[in-house]
Amino acid sequence: MGDGPDRKLVEACMRGDREAYAGLVRLHAGRVYAVCLAIVGSEADAEDLAQEALVRGFMKIASLRDRDRFGPWIATVAGNLSRNFLRQRANQARLLSTQADCSGKEPESLSDLRRALWKLPEQHRIPLMLYYFDATSTESIAATLGISPKAVHMRLSRARGELRKLLENMEAHDER
Amino acid sequence: MNVDCTEMRRRIESSIGYAMEPDERDEIERHCAACESCRAYRDRLLSDHSRLAEFAAPREESIGRVQERAIERVRAAEWAPLGRAGRVVARIPRIATIAAAAAAVIIAFIVIDLIRGAANGPVPAFAAVQEKMQKADNVVYRVRLWNVGEWTTYTEGRALSRISRRDFEDSTVVKDLRSRLGNTELRLYPSERRAVIAREVYNDTCSRCDAKGRKRPDGLSSLTGWYKQKGFSFVRKERSHGRNMAVYERGPSSDSTQTHGERHPSSNSKQTHRVTAWVDLETELLARLEVVSPRRGPNDAYPYSLRLNDFLPSGSKAAGWIELKPNEPCMILDNFRWNAISDTSYLSTVPPAGYRVETEKPEDPDELSGYHHARGIARALSNWLDLSGNVFPDDIHDLTDSTKVKPLILVKFRRGVDPAEEFRAAYRYADLLSGNNTAIWILERMLNTPIHYSGKDAVFGDSKRAICWIKEGNEPYHIIYADLHVAASPTMPKSAGE
Numbered sequence: 311m312g313d314g315p316d317r318k319l320v321e322a323c324m325r326g327d328r329e330a331y332a333g334l335v336r337l338h339a340g341r342v343y344a345v346c347l348a349i350v351g352s353e354a355d356a357e358d359l360a361q362e363a364l365v366r367g368f369m370k371i372a373s374l375r376d377r378d379r380f381g382p383w384i385a386t387v388a389g390n391l392s393r394n395f396l397r398q399r400a401n402q403a404r405l406l407s408t409q410a411d412c413s414g415k416e417p418e419s420l421s422d423l424r425r426a427l428w429k430l431p432e433q434h435r436i437p438l439m440l441y442y443f444d445a446t447s448t449e450s451i452a453a454t455l456g457i458s459p460k461a462v463h464m465r466l467s468r469a470r471g472e473l474r475k476l477l478e479n480m481e482a483h484d485e486r
Numbered sequence: 487m488n489v490d491c492t493e494m495r496r497r498i499e500s501s502i503g504y505a506m507e508p509d510e511r512d513e514i515e516r517h518c519a520a521c522e523s524c525r526a527y528r529d530r531l532l533s534d535h536s537r538l539a540e541f542a543a544p545r546e547e548s549i550g551r552v553q554e555r556a557i558e559r560v561r562a563a564e565w566a567p568l569g570r571a572g573r574v575v576a577r578i579p580r581i582a583t584i585a586a587a588a589a590a591v592i593i594a595f596i597v598i599d600l601i602r603g604a605a606n607g608p609v610p611a612f613a614a615v616q617e618k619m620q621k622a623d624n625v626v627y628r629v630r631l632w633n634v635g636e637w638t639t640y641t642e643g644r645a646l647s648r649i650s651r652r653d654f655e656d657s658t659v660v661k662d663l664r665s666r667l668g669n670t671e672l673r674l675y676p677s678e679r680r681a682v683i684a685r686e687v688y689n690d691t692c693s694r695c696d697a698k699g700r701k702r703p704d705g706l707s708s709l710t711g712w713y714k715q716k717g718f719s720f721v722r723k724e725r726s727h728g729r730n731m732a733v734y735e736r737g738p739s740s741d742s743t744q745t746h747g748e749r750h751p752s753s754n755s756k757q758t759h760r761v762t763a764w765v766d767l768e769t770e771l772l773a774r775l776e777v778v779s780p781r782r783g784p785n786d787a788y789p790y791s792l793r794l795n796d797f798l799p800s801g802s803k804a805a806g807w808i809e810l811k812p813n814e815p816c817m818i819l820d821n822f823r824w825n826a827i828s829d830t831s832y833l834s835t836v837p838p839a840g841y842r843v844e845t846e847k848p849e850d851p852d853e854l855s856g857y858h859h860a861r862g863i864a865r866a867l868s869n870w871l872d873l874s875g876n877v878f879p880d881d882i883h884d885l886t887d888s889t890k891v892k893p894l895i896l897v898k899f900r901r902g903v904d905p906a907e908e909f910r911a912a913y914r915y916a917d918l919l920s921g922n923n924t925a926i927w928i929l930e931r932m933l934n935t936p937i938h939y940s941g942k943d944a945v946f947g948d949s950k951r952a953i954c955w956i957k958e959g960n961e962p963y964h965i966i967y968a969d970l971h972v973a974a975s976p977t978m979p980k981s982a983g984e
Contacts, residue, residue: 332557339553364556442542467500
């Protein structure tokens with residue numbers, strides 16, 4: 311998903327074309343959802359937050375300076391919104407119970423994967439989630455995160471290595 | 487795994503989902519063909535890759551929902567994506583409408599207030615408020631505690647079922663006091679996704695439990711340790727946070743002699759603190775509580791007589807700088823929400839999914855009392871050694887003697903860089919020492935057990951040299967050696983003889 315086509319849509323949107331914004335939503339919803347999910351961990355919350363981030367994007371699109379960079383900009387809005395959500399939520403139990411509910415619906419092998427995924431640090435988890443959830447290229451992830459493609463590649467490699475270690479530890483623990 | 491394999495695994499990690507140069511790919515293939523371990527590692531990584539894709543796949547539905555709803559909301563939105571100035575102008579009619587509505591609501595409230603005669607209505611007796619609070623199923627409130635110039639804030643939830651929860655900035659503690667066999671505590675560290683389960687095991691079943699092993703419900707009387715105390719009297723009514731409140735006050739009593747009760751303010755022995763309680767007149771439940779302690783004034787003594795003045799440059803004035811002003815509360819409870827807990831997981835001691843669980847070994851309930859106390863003394867000695875540079879005290883009572891301990895603490899903490907921070911650090915340390923030294927205090931004053939000490943010239947680390955011993959009742963001698971290990975013996979140690 312390149313960021314080039316965004317410019318026309320952003321400009322049309324700034325002229326009040328709501329359908330143009332719908333086009334931007336279709337292009338970027340996956341990325342926004344992946345960022346929210348990587349931060350809050352619960353699918354239901356991630357859906358709400360992604361939706362909210364996209365609507366806020368529409369309200370604030372006039373403040374977007376570089377019209378080619380809607381993707382990174384909306385990902386930042388989503389990230390900030392998700393982190394604020396985590397900070398403001400006094401009742402941690404809600405997140406925990408939601409996560410438990412979600413894992414219950416999955417096959418056991420995927421629930422292990424989810425647990426391991428949540429043990430990864432955020433700087434490794436977000437690129438990994440963007441890679442799989444948004445089917446994006448390293449270049450696109452790099453633009454979203456504001457880092458170089460090489461750094462994304464490095465983070466993805468490390469994330470895979472760490473994930474493997476975590477899964478092996480969990481398997482060893484289960485065997486005991 | 488040799489060095490080549492370590493490097494190769496890094497390359498394999500890097501190759502997943504990534505188009506590699508043919509040479510590089512061939513090199514990996516060659517290595518994997520020859521090395522079974524790396525081949526297996528690559529297969530596992532490829533399997534993870536497929537599982538991650540499988541894991542992400544069902545989310546297409548979620549993403550679809552996000553798209554649909556966001557587009558729906560954008561289409562239905564009244565506003566257009568204008569610039570900042572445009573947005574403000576566009577909002578003016580709405581702002582005017584909202585302001586008019588708000589003014590009408592405020593006027594309505596004032597009128598209702600006057601009609602209800604809130605200023606002259608009846609107030610409940612504080613005992614009735616207490617009774618109502620104790621019948622509540624649960625409560626959540628915010629706690630703010632002042633300690634040497636810093637406030638600690640956390641949220642506390644308590645339930646009639648004797649389970650409580652505290653949410654700190656970076657951790658959560660859930661305590662379950664229901665079992666007659668012991669308490670359970672769950673500590674959660676969300677940033678580390680780590681959970682610790684700690685259990686306290688009773689050596690006898692709990693006397694406060696009923697026949698089925700449940701603790702007798704005693705309501706929420708342990709909520710604060712304050713409101714259950716007698717002596718609250720009505721002071722005034724006031725309107726606060728849009729609610730009508732009755733304000734009650736208690737203490738301090740005229741006898742201000744400092745006693746143990748002051749260090750443990752929940753005891754009823756002395757009322758040295760002034761407590762103010764705000765009760766919501768509509769619900770007749772506690773809405774706010776403030777505690778003012780005379781011990782927090784600028785001239786008060788701290789553990790081991792530490793004073794802020796010890797850390798200040800000469801001529802400085804401490805008052806109003808780091809310490810509370812007179813009559814300023816040192817503890818505030820507010821944001822009360824009564825019967826607000828509906829989520830059962832909020833008070834659960836089951837670790838949440840995805841957390842690494844550690845279990846703390848419970849203390850042995852059959853441990854001899856003498857052994858427990860001797861270990862307490864050893865801990866206190868360890869603290870002293872830390873301060874003195876591994877020199878044992880001349881006398882065991884040096885550990886609780888302010889004139890001996892204070893100079894050592896000053897040497898450790900007073901650096902003249904940031905007096906406020908140094909004082910706080912020293913105070914926290916002194917508080918810790920004071921807590922650790924309770925073993926000595928308990929033994930001598932409460933249990934009347936003498937402590938035999940002969941460590942004056944001992945060399946720290948000498949595992950053969952007995953430096954201290956105690957004997958409680960029919961238990962064996964419990965001996966502390968110069969490496970601070972504790973051992974039991976049927977006979978009195980020779981080297982520690984007096």
